[in-house]
Structures are given as C-alpha cells and as structure tokens.
Amino acid sequence: MKVLFILLIIFLFIALWLSIDFYLGRKKQLMKLERKEYPFWQSSLDIFTEGPDLFDDFFSELKKAKHHIHILFYIVKDDQFSTDFFNLLKEKASEGVEVRLLLDRIGSYKVKKAAIQSLEREGIKFSFSQKPKFPFLFYTLQARNHRKITVIDGKVGYIGGFNIGKEYIDLKPKLSPWRDYHIKMAGEGVAGLQNEFLTDWYESYKENTLTNPVYFPDLPKGQCRHKLIPSKGAFLEDTFSALIRQAKKSIFIGTPYFIPSQKLLNDLSAALNRGVSLTIIVPKVADHPLVKEASYRYLRKLLKQGAIVYEFSNGFYHAKTLIIDDEICDVGTANFDHRSLFINYEINCYIYDHEFIEKVKKVIETDIHDSRRMTLKELNRFNPVRTLKEWVAGLLTLFL
Incomplete structure (x- = not known):
C-alpha cells in the first residue's frame, strides 16, 4: 500500500510538472507571436497527388538549380530514398549551388550525425529546426516545425504534405499508395515561401539573409490568385x-x-x-x-x-x-x-x-x-x- 501511495505521488508530481512546463512554454511562445499574412499574389500552380510523380518533378527541378536550393521538411527518414535525396543535394553543392537544408529535430530524428557531417563536408549548410530545450523541455518537444517548403533559385517553390522517406513513394506496403496533395508554384508567391524559409532558417541557424536581393528575384505573374498564410x-x-x-x-x-x-x-x-x-x-x-x-x-x-x-x-x-x-x-x-x-x-x-x-x-x-x-x-x-x-x-x- 505504501509503495502504491509513493507511485501515485510520483505520477501526480510528473503530471503537474508536465502541465506547468507546457502551459508556461506555450505562454512564452504566444508572447512573441504576431499574426502574419501576405498579400494576394498571382502564380502558376500545379498539384501533385502521387509521390513518384511529385519527386520525379522535384528532383528534376533540383538538378536545374543554378544559384541556390532552400529546403525545409518535417520528416526525412534513414532509407535509400533519403540517401538519394542527400546525394542529389551534395551533387548540386559540388557544382557551386548554395544549399540550405532545414529539418525538424523530432520529425527527422532518424537522420544520423554521420549523414549530417557528410552533407556539411560537401558545403551544404544544415540545421535542425525547433530543437527541444530547457526550461520548457516538454513543450519544446511538442512544438514542431511541420512545414514542407522548397525554393529553387527564388523562382520555383513547393509546399504541401509530402516528406522524404520510402512511404512517400509507395514503398511501404501498409501505407501504400500514399495519397497526398502537394503544390508546385512559379511566380509571385515564391517570394513568400522564400521569406518563410529564411525566417525559419535565421531562427535556427542564425544566418540572416532576408534582406539579400539575390534570393528575391523579380517574378512574373501567374494565372492563379492565391495567398500564403503561415502560422x-x-x-x-x-x-x-x-x-x-x-x-x-x-x-x-x-x-x-x-x-x-x-x-x-x-x-x-x-x-x-x-x-x-x-x-x-x-x-x-x-x-x-x-x-x-x-x-x-x-x-x-x-x-x-x-x-x-x-x-x-x-x-x-x-x-x-x-x-x-x-x-x-x-x-x-x-x-x-x-x-x-x-x-x-x-x-x-x-x-x-x-x-x-x-x-x-x-x-x-x-x-x-x-x-x-x-x-x-x-x-x-x-x-x-x-x-x-x-x-x-x-x-x-x-x-x-
């Protein structure tokens, strides 16, 4: 009976600690947030619903990059498809293309230190987003960067639900075929994707490139009226x-x-x-x-x-x-x-x-x-x- 009482006290203490941690962590996050909303833009948009089609197009556009590649994913796995993705980024970096890769720390926990070091040796700038930290460890474990943004040369962008892993190209039987919606964007709206990536990049990597015009080229209008809303x-x-x-x-x-x-x-x-x-x-x-x-x-x-x-x-x-x-x-x-x-x-x-x-x-x-x-x-x-x-x-x- 005494043991059960002690265990109950321990459980209640942990529950109280987690509740306080989460409440104060969220309060701190909300204190520094402001509503952000971009203007209406005109861009050319296309939609992909199947991983193999999306990533054929995605890899093709990456190969065409001349100046920079900026990529943010929530999940990158430790599998052959992820390795192929990393190898393509290394190839572009070796050609002199600037490559910045930002991955959520928890979502991409399978990315090993050796893989990161290999990327960095090739000149790729890498960072994890939303690293858990004290004093609000439990809250920061929960608060994830769930975005998926790619910007290529400031002119082509991608946003949607796909990540990098074998399940996203239908190689995991239980979850295949994987059905998702992912947008490819060309035109004015790419500047918004670029701005959001570079904002998250600065928060994680502490490199401020938001005012560098080289990342914000003049962009044509497309036929689709749209608005980007980050949160x-x-x-x-x-x-x-x-x-x-x-x-x-x-x-x-x-x-x-x-x-x-x-x-x-x-x-x-x-x-x-x-x-x-x-x-x-x-x-x-x-x-x-x-x-x-x-x-x-x-x-x-x-x-x-x-x-x-x-x-x-x-x-x-x-x-x-x-x-x-x-x-x-x-x-x-x-x-x-x-x-x-x-x-x-x-x-x-x-x-x-x-x-x-x-x-x-x-x-x-x-x-x-x-x-x-x-x-x-x-x-x-x-x-x-x-x-x-x-x-x-x-x-x-x-x-x-």
Missing part, C-alpha cells in the same frame, strides 16, 4: 473559423487527422444547421495510434446532423485541404487537428482560382471513388475496445 501555433483556428462561417453552400475537408477544436466543431455544426453541405475524407488506415479513435466523437456529432464522411480505402490518405463553396481552396501543411491549430509551425496556400479549384475537385472525386462512406450506425455499434481507445484518445487530444 506558429496561433491564429490558424481563427482563419479556418472565418472560412467556415462564410460558407453558403458547401464545405469539403480532407485530412488525415480530424480532431477539431470546440470552436471549429461548433462552426461546422452551425454550417450544417443553416443548410450548408459538409463532406469529409479521412483515412481508413491510421499511421499513428489513437488518431482514428480521437476523431470518432466529433464525426458522430456531425454525422447526426447530416454530414457525409468517407474513409479513404486505397492506401493512406495524408492530404490537407479545405474547400469553401468551390470558391476558396486551401492546400498546405496543416492538419485539421489540435497540433496544427495550437502547437506546430504550418504554412497554407489559399487559392481563389476557379480553374485550379476544379482541378482539385476532380482529384477529390477520384478520392471519394476510392473511399467507403462511414455510417453513424457502425460508429455506435457496441465495441468495448474501441470505446476504451476513444476514452484514452480523449485524454490525449492535444498531443495526437
């Missing part, structure tokens, strides 16, 4: 809320993790009540424990009100998109979950071009064809294991 653990909830509240006809959400805040859940519920149709795609196969179960209590409420929910069944669905009334389309790095809303660094592209939105809608039609419709009856069916998982997931909502 760092704040303001994204308000942005999503404003989009949902303005919906008059339809809302589409594609996300691998549907764990909305109470405010966004209320907004979606209100939209349904005023006659707006709501369609959601989530994956049938999960890549992390408890994320599916965490979504069920929200999906039940929306299904009761008439929402249509699909489970993508042809591989793993990792896309992050929001379409309002077929007039505004968001494609970016943010999931529809608490981590993206309140903790992570994210960047989204809001597109206001009818032709591009129609292209995305055709992609979604294909994804719905490869999905199975979820029913309220199956979610309410007696399942004690699932019920237990839902309860545990509810306790961990912020960290899933």
